[in-house]
Amino acid sequence: MHGLGGLGLRAQAWSAATFLGSLAALVFIWWAAAGLAGSRAFPPPQDVLAFIVTEAASGELAFHLGMTLMRVGAAFVLAMTIGSALGIALGRHRGADRFFGPWVILFLNIPALVTIVLAYIWFGLTEAAAIGAVALNKIPNVVVTLREGARALDPAYTEMATVFRFSPFRRLRHVILPQLQPYIAASMRSGIALIWKIVLVVELLGRSNGVGFQIHLHFQYFEVAAILGYTLSFVAVMLAVELLLLQPYERAARRWRPGHA
Amino acid sequence: MLDVAIRAKSFRSADGTVIEAVGDLRLSVPTGRFTCLVGPSGCGKTTILRLILGLDRHFDGEIAISETGAVAAVFQEPRLLPWRTVEENIRLALPGASAGEDLSGLFQTLGLAGLETFYPGELSLGLARRAALARAFALRPSLLLLDEPFVSLDEALAARLRGLLAEVWSARPTTVLMVTHNLREAVELADEIVLLTPRPARVSGVYPVTVPRSRRDAATVTALLADLTAAHPGTA
Structure with a gap:
């Protein structure tokens, strides 16, 4: 979908038709398979849709999606800010990297579940513990990606900035961050998808609202339609975030590249 | 000296x-x-x-x-920031006090008029060199x-x-x-x-x-x- 702006109207219509056709085929296969199975554990698409409509009408859906989205947003901002700062610092200072490198590997390999359980035990079943645990899971990934980016910074631009006496802020904004943009985009992409999956676990284990809590609730009654309903609704939310926030941001950031369209 | x-x-x-x-x-x-x-x-x-x-x-x-x-330099390669326009590249090299200065005369002299909003990747080497010269001159080093x-x-x-x-x-x-x-x-x-x-x-x-x-x-x-x-x- 990247190049929509550059395609002709015909090609655009064709690509939209392919997209819709592909989705329709998937729904049809689901419907047919559910009909064959004929079990409450595998409901057809119309049952899931009916659940979404009722849940939306009562306001429950929006509330729980909103809570999850809030946690995803907070953990995402926290992880990107702290992770980028640490990653850039490690990429720029070889000594610091040598010392803290093993820590990064250690945290990179701690399972999300362990971080979450420990955060709840140490800090109680609070919102801060929940969001902090999610962010902590993502930070090492951001650090590793941004460290790679900081190592690849071109000294030619750094020297230019030194000669023309750029202030530290000007240097960060106009020299360093634009060079790191592909690395930031990559960790945002992988981050947003990873974070929302961990948020569900956090909600399942210790929150009384959000998509994860709802899935936990409906799991106890084997309400698969409800589980799928909440999941698909949140996937739709994430798709909207991708289309309305991430892609426009990347397009704007790529504007200077020759042949960006 | x-x-x-x-x-x-x-x-x-x-x-x-x-x-x-x-x-x-x-x-x-x-x-x-x-x-x-x-x-x-x-x-x-x-x-x-x-x-x-x-x-x-x-x-x-x-x-x-x-x-x-001020000290200014023109490097062997133009070293313009590819993600900033020609004009932004030149203004970024100016200290805060003269950031709003009128550069049209300088652009005119160097034959860069009309190219202010171009990105360096869209310029020929000759034009990029001129932009690098403009950046050094604009600073009045x-x-x-x-x-x-x-x-x-x-x-x-x-x-x-x-x-x-x-x-x-x-x-x-x-x-x-x-x-x-x-x-x-x-x-x-x-x-x-x-x-x-x-x-x-x-x-x-x-x-x-x-x-x-x-x-x-x-x-x-x-x-x-x-x-x-x-x-x-x-x-x-």
Whole structure:
């Protein structure tokens, strides 16, 4: 979908038709398979849709999606800010990297579940513990990606900035961050998808609202339609975030590249 | 006044060999004068500029800059930020106080008018070089260092840019040190030419150009060149 702006109207219509056709085929296969199975554990698409409509009408859906989205947003901002700062610092200072490198590997390999359980035990079943645990899971990934980016910074631009006496802020904004943009985009992409999956676990284990809590609730009654309903609704939310926030941001950031369209 | 006294500068290559880039080298550029540093390719000229610019502090010797104003440089490659437009690139080099300055005259002089909103990737090398010159001039530096700013341009364009450089320099005399391996270019522009030996660079001779810049037409430049090579045999 990247190049929509550059395609002709015909090609655009064709690509939209392919997209819709592909989705329709998937729904049809689901419907047919559910009909064959004929079990409450595998409901057809119309049952899931009916659940979404009722849940939306009562306001429950929006509330729980909103809570999850809030946690995803907070953990995402926290992880990107702290992770980028640490990653850039490690990429720029070889000594610091040598010392803290093993820590990064250690945290990179701690399972999300362990971080979450420990955060709840140490800090109680609070919102801060929940969001902090999610962010902590993502930070090492951001650090590793941004460290790679900081190592690849071109000294030619750094020297230019030194000669023309750029202030530290000007240097960060106009020299360093634009060079790191592909690395930031990559960790945002992988981050947003990873974070929302961990948020569900956090909600399942210790929150009384959000998509994860709802899935936990409906799991106890084997309400698969409800589980799928909440999941698909949140996937739709994430798709909207991708289309309305991430892609426009990347397009704007790529504007200077020759042949960006 | 720029005073350079380098006793030695060496590099260690990846396999551990030590390369001596600059030998015992003393040179001074009086305030408001245009000096050219000429030497064979690979003799350490760029290293000398990097030491003056403070981009490399690992050397034995002293460099004193008595100019109190801004220092600007034009590197061998234009080194424009590819993600900023031509105008943004130039404004970013200005200190906060003069950030809003009117640059249209400068764009006009350098033939960049109309290209302000272009990204460097959309410019030819010649235009990118001009933008790099504009960035250095816009700062109104009291010391300007140029590292082969016209290399790999066709001769007609290089000649035009040299003319522009001379014009801007005469309008606001600045202490200039320009590195080049093109003697003709040096004779056209400089008040004084400092000749360097092959690596490790040392001063092999100094040649003052006394003919006023306005009278240096093609014939005069050729005569000066002949005079220079006669006085300093071995410089091509």
